[in-house]
Amino acid sequence: MRRRTTLEAESRWLPYVLLAPVAVCELLVHVLPMLLGLVLSLHKIDQYTLRNWTGAPANGLDNYRRALGPGAPIGADLWTAVGVTLAFTVLVVGLSCAIGLFAAVMLSVPFRGREIVRVLFIVPFALPAFVTSLGWRFLFERDDGAVNHLLVDNLHLTAHRPFWLVGGHAFWAEVLVTVWRLWPFAFLMLTAALTTVPREQYEAAAINGARSWAQFRFVTLPTIRPLGLLVVAVLALWTFNEFTVPWVLFGAAPPASASLVSTLVYREAFGTLDVGVAAATNVASAVILVLIGYLLVRARRRTAVVAR
């Protein structure tokens, strides 16, 4: 016990020294800009006042009114984008986790060639997002792309070549590319999670007569559940804030069906240079995200209590 106290007395200042470099980086790149973003959202900063933004006039909640008011031109786009982003997030996270879990479980039992399959399955995630998006953009071209070649010329599913990068289908193109890219992350994390399931539990279940499905349901799932929720949370954050995929697939102006909050903010900030409104939209979208996260955590607590 004495040893413990000397260690603590000696290292009273040490934790702060060890944390200082991180604190400096976070402060410079994250905290200060985030605070400035809050300030910007309350000022009138557009292409005319941008060059001298430190002297821009305050305009109260005007930016929020313009960004969020359903009647305002930007507000209408924003609420559509919020709906699209939510649907996009739910689909991508759900599909990625389902595929990732399936693959992780199938590959948890050794067989010949398992290592090759495992490496192959990581490739889509190992590819940088811009490379994946560039490649898929080429495949999605209407007249000469591989997707339409497969659907129309090879499989004869439709007579007319659908557009994938404009119009309503763009949403599905965006979902497909993002799932293709992100499911290996769920696979990788859940593979790691499966290594933490104690072998004895399977044996005990087997002795009690549990077959594959019962083992999965009553041994595997409960053990990896907490880590599974972590994967869901990380994927949800990445997907909700996804930018590279729509930006490379569709360019600066994605079709309405595939416009996410992030692409909308980018357009306002770097296209129309409506910096104040962009900052307000940003703050609002962060608030929406935190709110959703809070509701989810609360709902989970409630179901956990009920289950107990």
Add this chain to the structure above:
Amino acid sequence: MIVGRGFVWLRRIGLTALALFVLVPLYAIAITSLVPTTDLDKPFSWWPDDLTLAAFGDMWSTIPLAHYLGNSLVVTICAVLLVLATAIPAGYALARMHFAGRRLLVGALIATQAVSGLLFLLPLVLLLGEASRRSGVTLIGSYPVLVVTAATFALPFSIALLGRYFAAMPADIEDAAHDLGAGPLVTLTKVVLPNARPGIAAVALFAFALSWGEVLFTSVLSDSGTRTVAVGLSGYAGQDAAIWNQLIAAALLTSLPLIAAFAVMRRSLVTGLGTAMGSGE
């Protein structure tokens, strides 16, 4: 796990379907890089008549690819080193030491993950512009700014992972080292780090991947002298005159280091993640 006949068939069918889902688009993308430039206007074919490696040679002169790759290497290597140099001590402090402000730090790290990068980018550009004006040092387009921003994005995840990894390691050896008179820093470098290789490898790989493919921040914060390959190729793709076989060839070449790193380090990645995630809660 007991393996029944149903499981084996499900595995065969399921894994074949998934392998096709991964391989077919990869093949279709890769084959594009082998099509001669004169055939690019033709409809897509699974088996093109003529194949050539010319695009892999021509791309070097069409795009300043070597220049871009050099910039990416400089920024990424520095960013990975910076991440390791800062996240390892921070993770160790989180795992083993008590200090005031711990909850605040963890909360702030999580908060940065909840908001879109755009929220930081815009004010950051304005701040850097103002700082450059006042100090006379050009910051936007400089390597240090690119390195620090790239590293900072990898920090929250890296600290969380290393913190949990260190916490999962048995503390006995560290206590023994302390009893023998080793200070905390000696203990960290000589005792903890050699045993934490999988965790450190996982973090290094994560930071490498994040920095190598970063487009959003680098597109705004780099200039023609420091442009990375991710931004350079994305920008080139936006031009109407882009030559796609060369573009895809360059993109594939750019991805090779990452794919190789993931393939080689897959095992320690799973070990590192598994140890970090198995440490309870």
